[in-house]
Amino acid sequence: MLNKASVIIPPMKVSELGEFGLINLIRSSSARYENSGRTPWQEILVGIGDDAAAWQSDNHIQLATTDTLVQDIHFDLDVINWDELGWKALAVNLSDIAAMGGIPKYALLSLALPGELEVEDISRFTNSMMHLAREFGVAIVGGNVATAPNVVITVTIIGCSKGKAILKRSTASSGEQIAVTGYLGLSAAGLEMFKGKTISDPEISNILRRAHFKPMPRVKEGQILIEQGVKTAIDISDGLIADLDHICESSKVNAKIKIEQVPVHPVVTANFPNHQELALCGGEDYELLFTADEATIARTKQALNCPVTVIGDITEEKLPTRVTVMDSKENIISCKKGGWEHFKNGVFEVKFA
Amino acid sequence: MLNKASVIIPPMKVSELGEFGLINLIRSSSARYENSGRTPWQEILVGIGDDAAAWQSDNHIQLATTDTLVQDIHFDLDVINWDELGWKALAVNLSDIAAMGGIPKYALLSLALPGELEVEDISRFTNSMMHLAREFGVAIVGGNVATAPNVVITVTIIGCSKGKAILKRSTASSGEQIAVTGYLGLSAAGLEMFKGKTISDPEISNILRRAHFKPMPRVKEGQILIEQGVKTAIDISDGLIADLDHICESSKVNAKIKIEQVPVHPVVTANFPNHQELALCGGEDYELLFTADEATIARTKQALNCPVTVIGDITEEKLPTRVTVMDSKENIISCKKGGWEHFKNGVFEVKFA
Numbered sequence: 063m064l065n066k067a068s069v070i071i072p073p074m075k076v077s078e079l080g081e082f083g084l085i086n087l088i089r090s091s092s093a094r095y096e097n098s099g100r101t102p103w104q105e106i107l108v109g110i111g112d113d114a115a116a117w118q119s120d121n122h123i124q125l126a127t128t129d130t131l132v133q134d135i136h137f138d139l140d141v142i143n144w145d146e147l148g149w150k151a152l153a154v155n156l157s158d159i160a161a162m163g164g165i166p167k168y169a170l171l172s173l174a175l176p177g178e179l180e181v182e183d184i185s186r187f188t189n190s191m192m193h194l195a196r197e198f199g200v201a202i203v204g205g206n207v208a209t210a211p212n213v214v215i216t217v218t219i220i221g222c223s224k225g226k227a228i229l230k231r232s233t234a235s236s237g238e239q240i241a242v243t244g245y246l247g248l249s250a251a252g253l254e255m256f257k258g259k260t261i262s263d264p265e266i267s268n269i270l271r272r273a274h275f276k277p278m279p280r281v282k283e284g285q286i287l288i289e290q291g292v293k294t295a296i297d298i299s300d301g302l303i304a305d306l307d308h309i310c311e312s313s314k315v316n317a318k319i320k321i322e323q324v325p326v327h328p329v330v331t332a333n334f335p336n337h338q339e340l341a342l343c344g345g346e347d348y349e350l351l352f353t354a355d356e357a358t359i360a361r362t363k364q365a366l367n368c369p370v371t372v373i374g375d376i377t378e379e380k381l382p383t384r385v386t387v388m389d390s391k392e393n394i395i396s397c398k399k400g401g402w403e404h405f406k407n408g409v410f411e412v413k414f415a
Numbered sequence: 416m417l418n419k420a421s422v423i424i425p426p427m428k429v430s431e432l433g434e435f436g437l438i439n440l441i442r443s444s445s446a447r448y449e450n451s452g453r454t455p456w457q458e459i460l461v462g463i464g465d466d467a468a469a470w471q472s473d474n475h476i477q478l479a480t481t482d483t484l485v486q487d488i489h490f491d492l493d494v495i496n497w498d499e500l501g502w503k504a505l506a507v508n509l510s511d512i513a514a515m516g517g518i519p520k521y522a523l524l525s526l527a528l529p530g531e532l533e534v535e536d537i538s539r540f541t542n543s544m545m546h547l548a549r550e551f552g553v554a555i556v557g558g559n560v561a562t563a564p565n566v567v568i569t570v571t572i573i574g575c576s577k578g579k580a581i582l583k584r585s586t587a588s589s590g591e592q593i594a595v596t597g598y599l600g601l602s603a604a605g606l607e608m609f610k611g612k613t614i615s616d617p618e619i620s621n622i623l624r625r626a627h628f629k630p631m632p633r634v635k636e637g638q639i640l641i642e643q644g645v646k647t648a649i650d651i652s653d654g655l656i657a658d659l660d661h662i663c664e665s666s667k668v669n670a671k672i673k674i675e676q677v678p679v680h681p682v683v684t685a686n687f688p689n690h691q692e693l694a695l696c697g698g699e700d701y702e703l704l705f706t707a708d709e710a711t712i713a714r715t716k717q718a719l720n721c722p723v724t725v726i727g728d729i730t731e732e733k734l735p736t737r738v739t740v741m742d743s744k745e746n747i748i749s750c751k752k753g754g755w756e757h758f759k760n761g762v763f764e765v766k767f768a
């Protein structure tokens with residue numbers, strides 16, 4: 063028996079500890095019970111704290127990830143429709159597998175629902191989820207249903223590496239470039255629209271809605287990054303700065319990004335005065351953020367069918383924060399902790415000096 | 416594209432469809448998107464509708480299962496403590512792997528929590544879960560935390576077969592005996608105690624509390640069943656009759672059980688006048704219910720370190736229900752659909768004629 067009394071938890075609410083603090087609590091609790099000399103621990107390649115867990119199997123690396131969407135926290139049934147909800151619940155998990163460069167294969171669906179919902183709505187939800195699953199060759203093999211006062215959806219995806227390698231958060235090193243796929247800010251702009259920002263053009267409104275509710279995970283792109291020799295990646299779910307900070311924390315490095323180089327989506331630039339904030343901190347873009355040497359990044363630009371933009375560097379420089387944002391004259395832009403952290407009011411706190 | 420319009424859903428509430436109807440809806444939605452000629456579908460051995468999903472991997476069979484516990488539906492924080500909750504959330508999933516005869520290996524924890532909870536409570540929860548995980552050599556490799564108005568816990572376990580076989584629900588055949596490990600009714604008796612039934616002996620009260628909140632999944636026993644040649648099993652989570660009915664439905668057979676042979680726990684017999692009802696329909700015993708020929712069952716009695724009781728037979732006889740309960744004189748005991756089905760009021764509906 064381990065001495066559990068050795069860990070003293072001061073009186074504190076979950077809201078004070080925050081999401082990342084809570085993850086650390088689970089990780090440290092797990093670490094105390096680990097027995098590194100035995101299976102399955104000795105097979106673990108990536109444990110708590112990356113986009114997906116990874117372990118060595120017979121001939122390849124197994125991947126598993128899970129994500130929960132809670133009604134009125136992650137979605138509002140007055141805004142999102144059931145078709146969109148089914149899509150998004152699976153897409154956010156597929157994106158975690160994409161961030162590991164893996165192949166998603168099997169999914170489990172756990173569904174907690176109020177009894178007064180219409181069966182037709184649940185049918186729309188599952189059909190949309192199955193549709194996306196099929197796009198990526200994923201089989202929904204099981205799950206669980208339960209009654210609940212509000213809708214809670216948990217999707218788990220199990221996948222594997224394509225070859226012998228996976229993308230991790232912890233392998234960035236000094237001198238590497240930082241790059242991102244696609245354009246940023248569209249999903250957060252969609253959220254602003256749902257919160258009341260008027261968008262009169264229905265076509266633009268549709269683009270924003272789709273970006274926020276039906277993101278297309280970069281599964282194929284993640285696999286291509288590995289083929290081209292990239293080792294480090296994350297998907298942008300919490301926001302560019304927050305997710306780059308996750309890479310820096312895991313890799314024990316610093317990063318600087320040039321704000322003018324961040325590829326803000328033109329629809330966002332044209333319609334939202336706070337477009338830089340949306341692109342830097344908005345989150346839920348589900349693009350891939352990755353680091354590699356210059357030659358490797360150049361190869362990914364050739365290999366990928368989507369835009370790849372270099373936005374900064376991993377550096378050994380002493381900087382005020384792990385992730386530092388600069389303008390074109392290398393002036394540091396004050397940028398409070400941004401990104402989307404549950405429990406704490408950390409959303410859109412970024413201030414531009 | 417498949418023609419989704421071909422499936423017409425009549426106006427109906429989720430509560431009218433019921434838990435098993437909802438599972439069928441998901442299964443049929445999945446089936447319409449399956450492409451049986453391609454991976455991963457061709458590798459699936461057991462899909463939606465067993466205790467765990469199973470698919471063929473390189474050298475063995477992979478297993479995955481998930482279960483969600485929702486506050487005020489599955490547990491009441493005024494009754495269960497956090498230590499017990501952490502244990503139970505993992506135990507119910509381990510039991511699903513046990514029912515497949517598998518080895519549990521990796522777990523993912525998805526935790527939705529109100530911010531006002533105490534961190535110390537969550538620490539108790541995770542420590543207890545890790546403790547049980549370690550008992551069975553399971554590594555908690557990842558998961559997810561989110562804020563929510565009520566506590567929702569989803570645990571996913573990924574495991575594998577010990578050899579080349581697994582236990583299924585769908586392989587029972589006529590002429591086989593039906594057997595059960597351990598004693599039944601203790602967990603349901605515990606629930607009755609929490610609902611107000613007075614138990615004055617603190618030792619008995621402790622036994623009931625432990626049975627209901629800290630069940631010990633029959634993981635090792637499931638593996639031994641396979642070694643002895645058993646092919647068909649389920650864990651008793653919904654209740655003996657309901658779970659036997661799941662076997663019968665999957666295997667397209669009928670079953671008859673002798674009520675006097677059902678091993679009611681002596682504590683339940685001594686303290687609860689409705690002990691037979693609790694043992695037949697109470698659920699959450701997490702014992703293993705299995706079928707096999709007489710010689711195989713005899714071997715399991717030798718090999719297992721727990722009681723094994725033969726309670727009836729799989730039969731080709733025409734019987735009034737898929738599962739028929741009889742007394743010692745082969746009089747049929749009227750027994751309405753029992754067991755624990757969400758959404759519908761199917762709990763403890765069994766009537767003894």
